[in-house]
Amino acid sequence: MATVKLRDVKKSYGSVEVIKGVDIDINDGEFVVFVGPSGCGKSTLLRMIAGLEDITSGTLEIDGQVVNDLEPKNRGIAMVFQTYAIFPHMTVRENVAFGLTINKASNEEKEKKVAEAARVLQMEHLLDRRPSELSGGQRQRVAIGRAIVRDPKVFLFDEPLSNLDAALRMDMRMEIGKLHNSLAASMIYVTHDQVEAMTLADKIVVLKDGRVMQIGSPMELYHEPANLFVAGFLGAPSMNFIPVTVEAVEGENIAISSPSLDRISVPGKGRSFTVGQTATLGVRPQYIRPASGDSGMLHGKVALTERLGSETVVDVTLASGGTLIVALPEDKVLAEGTETSFDFDPAQAHLFPETP
Amino acid sequence: MATVTADNRGLRLATRYAVLILIAIIFIFPLLFMVMSSLKPSAQLLADTKSLRAFLPVGDLSFDNYTDAFVRAPIGLFVFNSVLVTGITVLFCIFVCSLAAFAFVFIDWGGKTIIFSILLATLIIPYETIFIPLLLMASQLPWIGAEGFEIGWLNSYRVQIVPFIADALSIFLFVQFFKDLPKELIEASRVEGASWWTIYRKVVMPLSGPVIATAAILKFLFMYNQYLWPLMVVQEEGIRPVMVGLGYFTDQLNVPWGEVMAYLTVITVPVLAFYLALQRVFIASVASTGVK
Numbered sequence: 001m002a003t004v005k006l007r008d009v010k011k012s013y014g015s016v017e018v019i020k021g022v023d024i025d026i027n028d029g030e031f032v033v034f035v036g037p038s039g040c041g042k043s044t045l046l047r048m049i050a051g052l053e054d055i056t057s058g059t060l061e062i063d064g065q066v067v068n069d070l071e072p073k074n075r076g077i078a079m080v081f082q083t084y085a086i087f088p089h090m091t092v093r094e095n096v097a098f099g100l101t102i103n104k105a106s107n108e109e110k111e112k113k114v115a116e117a118a119r120v121l122q123m124e125h126l127l128d129r130r131p132s133e134l135s136g137g138q139r140q141r142v143a144i145g146r147a148i149v150r151d152p153k154v155f156l157f158d159e160p161l162s163n164l165d166a167a168l169r170m171d172m173r174m175e176i177g178k179l180h181n182s183l184a185a186s187m188i189y190v191t192h193d194q195v196e197a198m199t200l201a202d203k204i205v206v207l208k209d210g211r212v213m214q215i216g217s218p219m220e221l222y223h224e225p226a227n228l229f230v231a232g233f234l235g236a237p238s239m240n241f242i243p244v245t246v247e248a249v250e251g252e253n254i255a256i257s258s259p260s261l262d263r264i265s266v267p268g269k270g271r272s273f274t275v276g277q278t279a280t281l282g283v284r285p286q287y288i289r290p291a292s293g294d295s296g297m298l299h300g301k302v303a304l305t306e307r308l309g310s311e312t313v314v315d316v317t318l319a320s321g322g323t324l325i326v327a328l329p330e331d332k333v334l335a336e337g338t339e340t341s342f343d344f345d346p347a348q349a350h351l352f353p354e355t356p
Numbered sequence: 357m358a359t360v361t362a363d364n365r366g367l368r369l370a371t372r373y374a375v376l377i378l379i380a381i382i383f384i385f386p387l388l389f390m391v392m393s394s395l396k397p398s399a400q401l402l403a404d405t406k407s408l409r410a411f412l413p414v415g416d417l418s419f420d421n422y423t424d425a426f427v428r429a430p431i432g433l434f435v436f437n438s439v440l441v442t443g444i445t446v447l448f449c450i451f452v453c454s455l456a457a458f459a460f461v462f463i464d465w466g467g468k469t470i471i472f473s474i475l476l477a478t479l480i481i482p483y484e485t486i487f488i489p490l491l492l493m494a495s496q497l498p499w500i501g502a503e504g505f506e507i508g509w510l511n512s513y514r515v516q517i518v519p520f521i522a523d524a525l526s527i528f529l530f531v532q533f534f535k536d537l538p539k540e541l542i543e544a545s546r547v548e549g550a551s552w553w554t555i556y557r558k559v560v561m562p563l564s565g566p567v568i569a570t571a572a573i574l575k576f577l578f579m580y581n582q583y584l585w586p587l588m589v590v591q592e593e594g595i596r597p598v599m600v601g602l603g604y605f606t607d608q609l610n611v612p613w614g615e616v617m618a619y620l621t622v623i624t625v626p627v628l629a630f631y632l633a634l635q636r637v638f639i640a641s642v643a644s645t646g647v648k
């Protein structure tokens with residue numbers, strides 16, 4: 001258990017800067033998830049924390065100690081890799097005990113810790129097998145077991161579930177969640193699966209192009225995205241973005257309109273707007289409802305209806321061109337081709353000064 | 357349908373075997389010729405080369421050539437010398453070359469690309485071209501032996517071993533193999549607290565069975581076949597290797613071909629034994645680690 005603190009951390013490969021000044025605070029026992037599109041630097045950042053990549057500049061503290069120049073083994077971390085990285089020539093038992101063996105732990109201690117890890121991960125019956133005789137999920141369990149026995153201060157996971165199939169991914173996700181609860185250790189988890197991020201995290205760090213876009217709890221990020229990128233990144237189906245023009249600034253509220261949207265007032269949330277500028281209105285598909293008659297604020301034509309079982313997703317072609325995605329309860333069906341108006345609560349809309 | 361596919365498979369199998377058998381025959385015939393000839397008197401041996409009889413155990417067969425050959429040359433001693441020199445060189449080569457490759461592949465240090473390029477460049481230099489300077493060097497190298505400090509390495513086992521321990525080809529083979537090992541295995545070991553030495557011993561080498569076998573076989577053949585170098589640096593009979601020993605039979609007007617063949621048959625045995633042993637290791641390690 002430990003805190004992790006990154007201050008203005010940067011990383012360059014030659015002249016290419018891939019991490020451009022990152023500040024993150026991770027509290028004791030917290031589960032932090034790094035998300036972001038491919039190539040944004042999630043793995044690089046994690047590997048810098050692990051000590052597998054040098055830190056070009058900035059400081060990294062683990063448990064109050066600056067560890068920039070410490071070897072991975074001296075940082076009190078354990079890491080689980082996407083490709084499992086378990087040793088093919090050793091049995092599961094030898095794999096799990098690897099760190100203990102090379103650090104010359106006594107046999108009793110090894111026995112005890114391996115047994116404990118095997119119990120937690122329900123793999124007692126696999127201990128004498130070789131990795132080639134295990135399924136993907138079982139291999140990942142072995143990798144996690146190897147991390148557990150070392151009692152690290154911080155667990156690092158780099159997309160540990162992305163090589164597993166959907167069903168197994170869900171099982172393992174829940175197990176990692178349980179593991180975090182029972183070990184109460186700090187964990188840093190890299191993924192680009194937003195379900196993993198939303199369900200596991202105490203705190204999500206959204207990255208893009210080597211910069212932090214927002215840090216917050218999953219619900220904060222979902223309900224109060226700080227910018228267009230975060231708004232579009234989290235949530236499924238993703239948030240609708242409608243280009244609008246600012247008509248008036250009315251104190252806290254901003255009046256906006258667009259060809260497919262009647263003039264409305266939405267909360268400005270402290271962002272500054274000037275009259276006449278173009279801005280982007282974000283509304284989650286779940287908050288949009290068909291209006292009774294023509295009274296709605298958004299006008300369009302139903303292009304496609306997809307019934308997913310738990311909800312019905314409707315693609316609407318707006319009067320002005322763009323597309324609107326509407327997520328309706330499962331029993332609602334809109335016939336394709338019908339002209340419909342839609343409503344939403346302006347308080348649940350987000351107005352961003354930038355355009356996508 | 358079922359019978360058609362079964363037939364097809366049978367046909368494919370038959371073709372495959374036919375090709376393999378053909379290749380095997382091409383490779384076995386010289387060996388067969390050697391072994392058969394070693395059992396025949398020289399006159400018959402030469403006469404037989406005009407027909408397929410050369411490959412058949414026909415005519416006046418005996419082990420006389422073997423007894424004569426053992427009288428003419430200390431074959432046991434030569435085989436012992438060659439096996440000793442070759443064995444030690446192979447062991448050291450595996451160790452030194454894999455360590456060098458490990459440093460090239462897994463450890464970051466300044467100038468390693470340049471040094472590796474220079475190393476690769478030495479691949480195109482034939483050994484024969486460096487033999488003379490090497491000979492001069494060997495004659496001046498110091499050594500601390502049983503009789504204290506001495507100068508000159510000629511006439512020793514070490515002069516047959518040391519110059520051949522490290523070579524660019526073996527290092528290159530290891531480098532290529534190490535590059536294909538999953539990088540995460542090394543990183544996981546580092547995170548677990550393994551030193552480079554531990555990673556080398558406990559992770560990398562146990563997964564390198566196939567390349568160890570390959571490098572060992574190549575080095576073994578190269579060393580066992582050494583002729584020119586030992587001819588130059590070794591005068592004493594006691595430390596002479598097998599290929600130089602061949603000179604005991606060929607340095608006269610009437611070459612006793614039967615004895616030559618007997619000699620060759622005897623000195624081929626260690627090569628086959630080594631090859632068969634390593635082949636098994638090779639297959640076993642590929643099958644068990646599943647790394648390649």
Ligand SMILES: Nc1ncnc2c1ncn2[C@@H]1O[C@H](COP(=O)(O)OP(=O)(O)OP(=O)(O)O)[C@@H](O)[C@H]1O
Binds near residue numbers: 037038040043
């Ligand atoms: N060794 C390297 N040399 C040069 N550039 C690198 C190196 N490793 C990574 N990069 C670059 O750094 C950037 C971040 O890579 P990183 O692997 O951290 O991305 P990621 O967020 O983990 O992506 P993914 O989701 O695809 O795993 C990428 O643009 C990548 O090309």
Ligand SMILES: [Mg+2]
Binds near residue numbers: 042043044
């Ligand atoms: Mg990655």
